[in-house]
Amino acid sequence: MKKTTRTLAVIGAVALLAAGCSGGDGGDGGNGGDAGGTGPIDIWLSNNEAELAWGNAVVEAWNAEHPDEQVTAQEIPAGASSEEAITAAITAGTAPCLVYNIANAAVSGWVRQGGLVNLSEFEDGDSYITDRGGENVTSYQTDGAFYQLPWKSNPVMVMYNKTVFAAAGLDPENPGMATFDEFLDGSRQIVSSGAAQSAIWPSPTSEFYQPWFDFYPLYLAETGGTMLVEDGAATFNSDEGRTVAEFWATMYSEGLSPQEASTDDAMSAGTTAMQLAGPWAIASYAESVDVGFMPVPSSSGAEDVFTFADSKNISMFTACENQATAWEFLKFSTSEDSDGQLLENTGQMPIRTDLATTFGDYFAANPIYESFASQTERVADVPSIDNSVEVWQVFRDEYSSAVIFGSESVDDFLTNAETEINGLVGG
C-alpha cells in the first residue's frame, strides 16, 4: 500500500516537472515575431513537383538579390494532410514564416489558435491584396481582415476521357452534356454501352473536403455563386440545393457513380469516363488519357456557370521572427513575373485581375488552359466561417447518408444539415 503511494508520489512529482518544463516555454510569446524584423526566413511549399520547381526558382532569384535576408524553402512536413502538419506546427511554435498551400476552410481555426499574422496590419497589406486579386477577394477575409493572400485557383470543371466518350457514341469534341438531363442521358449511354464501368467517379469517402468535388461546384453553378453559408446561415436548403442533391442521388442510385472508392486512379484505369478536376489535372493526365473539359452541368445548361475555385493561398505565421522580410518576399513571389512563372510551371491560375490579358501569350500558346482562365472570372470558394471543418463534416455525413447511400431522403438531408450547420456558424 505504502509502496504504491510512494510510486504515485514519484510519478506525480515527475509529471509536475514535465508540466513545468512544457509550461515554461509558453512565456516567449507566439506573437514574439517582429512585424518590422528583417533577416533570414523559412517557407513551406506543397509537395506538388511543379510547384516545388517554381518555388525553388523564385527563392533562388530572391536570394541572389538579398544576401542578408536569405529564404530557405522546404516541403510541408509529411502528415495525413498539410492542414494537420500546419496545426501541429502552430501548436508547437515551429511554424515557418510563410506557407504556400493554405486552404480557406482551415484559416478560421488557425486564427482562433493565434497562429496567423493579420496581413491587413501591414501598411500596404489590404491595398496590395485587393489590387492584385480584385474586390472579390474580400470573401477570403476572416473577422474583416486578411489572414491569407488569395494566391491561385484551380477552377473545377468536368474532365472527360475523349476515347471513352467516342466509344460510347458521344461527340468527344462537343458532348452536349450541359444540363442535368443531358448529363444523366450521356452518363447512362456511357455505362450501358460498356464504354466504361461508371460515368463519373467522385470519391465517395467521408472526408470533410469531398463535397468540394461533387456537390459544391454544381451548387455554385446552379445558384450563380451562392456559397454554402452566407450571412451566418446555411443557404442550400433551397430549390437549387435540392435539384443538385437529387441529380447526384440519381447518379448513385442508377449506378452511374459508384458508392465504393476506386482502388486505383479511375480516370487512368479507364473505369470511369469523367472526373471533376482543375487545371492541375491536364499535366497529370497528359501521358495517359486524352482528356477534354466542359463546364460543370446545371439545370439551365448555361455556358458561363460558376464553379468551385479550389484556391490555395499564402499565410504568414505568428512564429515568424522576420515578418518584414516575409512580407517583402510574399509580394515578390506574387508579383506579375512570379505569377507568370507559376502559370507556366504548374498550369494553375494566379488569382489576379485580368488574368487572360496579362498572360495572353501563354493562353494563346496553350489553348486547353484558356477555358480555365475564363472560368476564373466565375468562381467562389468555401465561405470564411467559424468551425468551417466541422460544418463541412456535418454536410458530408448527411450528404453521404441521403445522396450516396440513399438511407434518408434528400429533404431530410437538407433540413437536418441546415439546422445543424446554422447551430455551428451562429454559435
Place this chain on the structure above:
Amino acid sequence: MTTTTRLRTPRRPWWGAQPIGTLFALPYLVFVVVVFVYPLFFAVYIAFHDYIFTAPGVSVPTPFVGFDNFVDVLTDSAVLEAFRNTGVFLVIFVPLTVVLSLVLATALNAGIRFVSAYRVAFYVPYLTASVSLVGVWMLLFSQNGLINTVLGPLAPDPSWLVNSGLAMPTIALYVTWKQLGFYILLYLAALQNIPKELYESAATDGATMRQRFLNVTVPGVRTTTTLVLILAIILGANLFTEPYLLTNGGGPDGASTTPVLLIYQKGIQQQNPDTASAIGMLLVVAVGLLSLAASRLNRET
C-alpha cells in the same frame, strides 16, 4: 511475501533497496511519465475544460465546463453509433480470435506436417502493414471483386464494404485474420507449459481427443486466454486504420465509424480537443471495465 514487504518497508529509503536497480529503471519510468502519464492527466484536464490548442504564448480562456463535453458527446448520435459499432466488432472479433487462435495453436502444437510453413503463413499478415493489406482486401471485397465474382448470384447487395449490415463484420473478419498470428504465438508458448503427464493420465482414463482439449488444454492456458481477451478488447476499442481505409472513413453512412475515428475528426481535423478528449475518457473507462470483466469471468473458481 506481503508480510515481509510490509516489515521491511519503513527502513527502505524512497529510491528502494536497490538504488542501482532504480537508476536502471529510471529512464523507462521517465519515458512512461512523459509519453503516457502526463498526456493521460492532461487529457482528463482537457475533457473538463473548453479547450483549444493555441500557438505558444497565445492565451485563450479555457474555462472549466464540468461535464459539458461529456453531455455533448453522449447526446451526439454519431458517437453513440461509433460505440455501438465497436460493440458489434468486439462481439465478432473477440470470440473468433480466442477460439481460432487456440484451436490453430493446438493443431500446430500437435506435430502436424509443414508446421513451420503454417506458422509463417499465420504470422505474415500480422507483420505486414495494415495499409497494404487493406488494399488487397478492397480488391477482394469490392463490388466487382473476387469474392463477389465467386459468389455470383449469392453476392450481397449492396456489396460488403458499402452494406451497412456487413461493413463492420467484414472489418472484424479482416482484423481477426490479420492479428491471428500474434495470438497463436501466445497460445503456442502457453501450450508448452502444460505438463505432458496431464495428457497421459487423461488418455489413461480414457478421455477422447475432444475431452482432452476441453479438460486439459483449455484450463491449462487459462491465464493466456485472459491475456488474449484483454489484448483483443484493447485492440478492438482502438480500431482506426481499417474503418479509415477499408470502408472510406467509417462508411457506409457511419456504419463502421469508431470512437477513435471520431477522436481524429474532432480533435485533429476540427480542432475540438475537448470533445475528443471526452470520447477518449469514455473509451478508457469502457475498455477498463470490459477488461476487468474479462479477467473476472475467466478467473479460476
